[in-house]
Amino acid sequence: MLVYPEEIFYQKLTVEDVPKLVEEHFLKGRPYEKLMFKEPEKKLAIPLMNEIPFFKHQVLRVLRNKGLIDPESLEEYIARDGYMAAAKALHEMTSEDIVAVVKDSGLRGRGGAGFPTGLKWEFASKSQADQKYMLCNGDEGDPGAFMDRSVMEADPHSVIEGMIIGAKAIGASKGVIYVRAEYPLAVNRLQRAIDVCRESGLLGNNILDSDFSFDLEIYLGAGAFVCGEETALMRSIEGQRGMPRPRPPFPAHKGLWDKPSVLNNVETLAQIAPVILHGAEWYRSLGTEKSPGTKVFALTGDIRNVGLVEVPMGIPLKTIIYDIGGGMKNKKKKFKAVQMGGPSGGCIPEDLINIPVTYEDVVKTGAIMGSGGMVVMDEDTCMVSTAKFFLEFTADESCGKCTPCRVGTRVMLDMLTDITEGHGKEGDIETLQDLSKDIIGTSLCGLGQTAPNPILSTIRYFRNEYEAHIRDHWCQAGICSHLCSFHISEELCKGCGACLRACPQKAIVGEKKQAHRVIQELCIQCRTCYDTCKFASIKIKPALPREKTVAVGKDDGGNES
Numbered sequence: 001m002l003v004y005p006e007e008i009f010y011q012k013l014t015v016e017d018v019p020k021l022v023e024e025h026f027l028k029g030r031p032y033e034k035l036m037f038k039e040p041e042k043k044l045a046i047p048l049m050n051e052i053p054f055f056k057h058q059v060l061r062v063l064r065n066k067g068l069i070d071p072e073s074l075e076e077y078i079a080r081d082g083y084m085a086a087a088k089a090l091h092e093m094t095s096e097d098i099v100a101v102v103k104d105s106g107l108r109g110r111g112g113a114g115f116p117t118g119l120k121w122e123f124a125s126k127s128q129a130d131q132k133y134m135l136c137n138g139d140e141g142d143p144g145a146f147m148d149r150s151v152m153e154a155d156p157h158s159v160i161e162g163m164i165i166g167a168k169a170i171g172a173s174k175g176v177i178y179v180r181a182e183y184p185l186a187v188n189r190l191q192r193a194i195d196v197c198r199e200s201g202l203l204g205n206n207i208l209d210s211d212f213s214f215d216l217e218i219y220l221g222a223g224a225f226v227c228g229e230e231t232a233l234m235r236s237i238e239g240q241r242g243m244p245r246p247r248p249p250f251p252a253h254k255g256l257w258d259k260p261s262v263l264n265n266v267e268t269l270a271q272i273a274p275v276i277l278h279g280a281e282w283y284r285s286l287g288t289e290k291s292p293g294t295k296v297f298a299l300t301g302d303i304r305n306v307g308l309v310e311v312p313m314g315i316p317l318k319t320i321i322y323d324i325g326g327g328m329k330n331k332k333k334k335f336k337a338v339q340m341g342g343p344s345g346g347c348i349p350e351d352l353i354n355i356p357v358t359y360e361d362v363v364k365t366g367a368i369m370g371s372g373g374m375v376v377m378d379e380d381t382c383m384v385s386t387a388k389f390f391l392e393f394t395a396d397e398s399c400g401k402c403t404p405c406r407v408g409t410r411v412m413l414d415m416l417t418d419i420t421e422g423h424g425k426e427g428d429i430e431t432l433q434d435l436s437k438d439i440i441g442t443s444l445c446g447l448g449q450t451a452p453n454p455i456l457s458t459i460r461y462f463r464n465e466y467e468a469h470i471r472d473h474w475c476q477a478g479i480c481s482h483l484c485s486f487h488i489s490e491e492l493c494k495g496c497g498a499c500l501r502a503c504p505q506k507a508i509v510g511e512k513k514q515a516h517r518v519i520q521e522l523c524i525q526c527r528t529c530y531d532t533c534k535f536a537s538i539k540i541k542p543a544l545p546r547e548k549t550v551a552v553g554k555d556d557g558g559n560e561s
Contacts, residue, residue, distance in 0.1 A: 002049055002067070009049040010035040040304075040326070054305050057324050059286060061294045062147075062270045063310050066154040071189050074196045077157040083202060085273035089165045090210040093276075095125055098169040102272070104280035106292040111137055111228070111265035112341070112370045113446070114291075114359040117272075120262055123252035124170040127260035132172035134163050134214070135256065135263040137233060138179040138186065141225035142342030143393065145373045147296040148266035150308055152179065152186035155270065156193040160216065162269030164207065165276055167214040170262055174215060178233055181220040190218055225343075225397035228371075229445045230263040231255075232399065243399045244445035265371065267296055287313035291358035295369070301338075301376035302329050314356045321353065321376060333378035337461070341370030343390040344450035346457030347383065366457035368450060382479035383462040384469050387454040388416040394451040405448030408439040412455060420480040422543075424470035429459060474542035481525035485543040488529075490515040492537035499529035499538065 001010045008031045010021065017035055024032040036045040037052050049055050060066070069076040077083070089098055103118030124132065136159060140148040152159060163175050179187050194216050197203040205213045219237050227233045227242040234256045236242035255261025271293065275283045284292045291313040297320070300306045304326030311320060321327070321338065328335055337347040346367030348355070355361045362369050377386065395409040412435055418424055436452030443449045459466060468474045475483040488499070488508070495513040507523040510516030518529070530538040 006031070006047075007049055008047050009037060009052065009055075011037050053323050053326065054307075054309075057315065057319055058310050059294055059312055060310050061274055061286075062151060062267050062296050063154075063308065064274070065158065066150065069155070071154050071156055072192050074157065074193070074200060077155070081277065082157055082273075083161055083208075085276040086161050086164045086202070087208055089168050089276055090208055090212050093168075095169050095171060098165060098276065099125055101276060101280050102169070105275045105283040106280075106287075106290070107268065107271060107275060107283065108291065108359065109264060110267035110271075110295065110371065112368065114369060117264060117268055120252060120264075121166060121169045123250070124172075124260050124262045127253050129260050131174070131257075131259045132170055133256045133259060133261040134167040134170065134172040134175040135234070135237075135261055136163055136175070136177040136269055137228065137230070137263055137265045138177055138183070138190075139221050139223075139227050139233065140180065140183075140266075140371065141223070141228045141397075142371050142373045144300055144375065145298045145342060145371055147298055147308060147372045149183050149186055150296075151266050151270050152183065152190055156186075156190045157197075158270040158273060159190070159266055160193055160197060160203070162264075162272035163216065164202070164214055165272050166262060166264065166269065168212055170260070172262070173213055175217070176237055176256070177216060177218050178221055178227075178237060179218060180223045182223055187218060187220065194218070224399070225393070226399045226445070226447050229447060232445065233263065234261065241399075243401045244447075246444065267372070288356070288358050290360055295357070295372060297372045297374045299325055299374050299376070301374075302333065302378040302381070303327070303376040304329050311357070314358055316353075317348065317355050317357055318353045320357065320374070325376065328376075328378050330378065333380060335376070336379045336381055337377050337383065339367070339375040339377065339386070339390070339454070340373065341368035341450070341453065342373040343393040344368065344447065344453055345370050345373065345390075346453040347377075347386065347461065348457075349461040351461075366453065366460055368453065380477050380479075382420075382475050382477040383458040383465050384416065385420055385475070385477075385479045387458045388413065388420055390454040391416060391451065394447060398447060398451075402442075402444040402448060404439045404442040405444070405451065408435055408443075409448070409451050411435060412439075412452070416455070419466065419469050420475070421482045422469075422473045422480075424466075426470065428470060429463065429466050433459060472542055476540065478525070478527055478530055478540040483543055484525055484540050485520060486518055486523060486525065486527075486529055487539050487541055488516050488518055489537045489539055492535055494535050494537070496535075498532050498534065502528045502532040504528060 021032050024030050033045045036047055038045050046052050065080055099122050107117045108114040138148050203215050224242045227236050229244045232242045232244045251261045287293045294310050294312050296310045299309050309324050335350050337349050339347045348365045348367050352365055359369050391413050395413050398405045400406040436456050439452050440449050473483050478484045493515040500508045505522045505524055507519045508516050
């Protein structure tokens with residue numbers, strides 16, 4: 001909770017805390033230190049929000065209104081300069097003026113590809129048609145990503161205002177916000193915002209007494225990851241199966257219902273109003289020449305501080321992980337890698353932790369910016385298993401339209417499964433690399449073109465782990481249960497019994513204050529003992545490869561085959 005005008009920040013408040021907080025701060029004027037944020041190491045209270053490490057490196061532009069206004073109140077949004085940019089665009093600017101400002105700002109699409117927003121608008125504005133569409137992608141299919149959801153729930157009018165300005169720029173009279181049905185609160189608040197805008201003359205005919213008319217509706221998506229691709233999303237709105245189509249023609253010329261259309265994601269649209277209101281130079285005051293402005297990330301994984309963060313583009317990755325994120329959740333563990341770009345992203349190792357976070361620099365590492373997922377991993381992460389985990393998702397989400405994606409991802413997934421189960425073969429690494437390049441070069445849409453990224457990046461930086469899995473039948477991280485065994489060091493074990501009590505198989509035996517041991521025949525390699533032990537007495541060692549399980553069926557005569 002933030003208390004104005006002092007901007008004193010309180011955290012983890014409960015109902016029981018409120019009377020004391022009111023008495024001390026509101027009535028007696030004494031900030032209540034007990035409820036303030038405290039530095040983990042020094043235990044010193046930090047009263048001001050902008051002095052807390054998690055917040056002081058952030059700059060809120062997309063999230064400018066989050067937590068400061070009632071998202072269902074048009075008046076509170078207007079009090080924060082809401083719809084001033086729309087009024088300026090409708091009454092003081094031509095379509096060409098709007099496009100020029102957005103182009104000069106350098107704003108790039110925040111949905112993943114990073115295509116210049118102003119350029120996309122310019123293409124659509126020059127297309128000739130009796131009907132054009134302004135579309136918003138609020139589907140957000142990346143697991144663990146909730147940047148767009150947060151904006152739609154906390155500041156729905158910023159999205160609507162961005163769409164009004166975009167519609168004026170391209171000459172669209174109709175708009176659609178595509179939101180996944182799993183976001184009921186976002187859908188609710190967007191619909192209420194649309195309704196109140198219609199009542200107030202901000203949507204419909206002659207908006208704000210101008211000669212421009214534009215209206216919006218919401219379309220609920222079923223949660224298909226492939227509908228993050230713009231042509232697949234448009235087919236979904238049309239009632240067809242969400243599958244991409246070849247390009248060209250591009251949506252700016254032939255999109256929804258074969259009419260010129262522009263699709264921007266929520267985060268991109270939420271930045272439009274400030275750009276129009278304050279100008280291109282203001283927007284470029286943050287970020288880099290080719291990647292200006294700010295970016296919102298969903299920070300998660302083996303890190304102390306998780307949540308949404310909005311930072312200037314170009315900020316060092318290390319600052320995000322250690323200053324904002326607070327470093328590793330377990331201070332005894334070392335940082336190993338960060339996976340950027342969602343399930344289609346790549347893993348960036350510790351050696352490259354000082355890179356600036358820009359579209360160009362991230363791509364050079366083999367990762368992608370994506371919509372903003374950032375998963376931090378410590379030394380106990382198996383990178384082969386990590387690649388397999390993300391490929392499982394993209395293989396399941398493939399629409400199946402093109403063979404390279406439909407078949408290729410399954411073939412690679414089978415190979416990774418074999419490697420993690422101890423059945424990898426010499427040459428598998430090279431085969432995975434060759435397959436990845438073929439899938440990237442021949443897939444129809446971005447899903448297939450980026451699906452191999454986790455494999456290529458983990459092979460690039462952690463090839464030794466693939467080799468250990470294949471040649472030594474060993475998962476050093478102890479994640480792949482077929483390739484590891486757990487043993488207790490007699491020298492380090494204190495006999496505290498924590499691992500014994502935690503073991504679900506009762507595979508650990510020993511007397512109190514005496515070194516324990518693992519009964520290997522009962523151990524299922526679940527890692528529970530390893531994660532429980534506070535004395536680092538559990539050691540991971542190679543396990544003998546197991547026999548590959550082969551499905552046995554019966555023919556029509558009842559004989560096994």
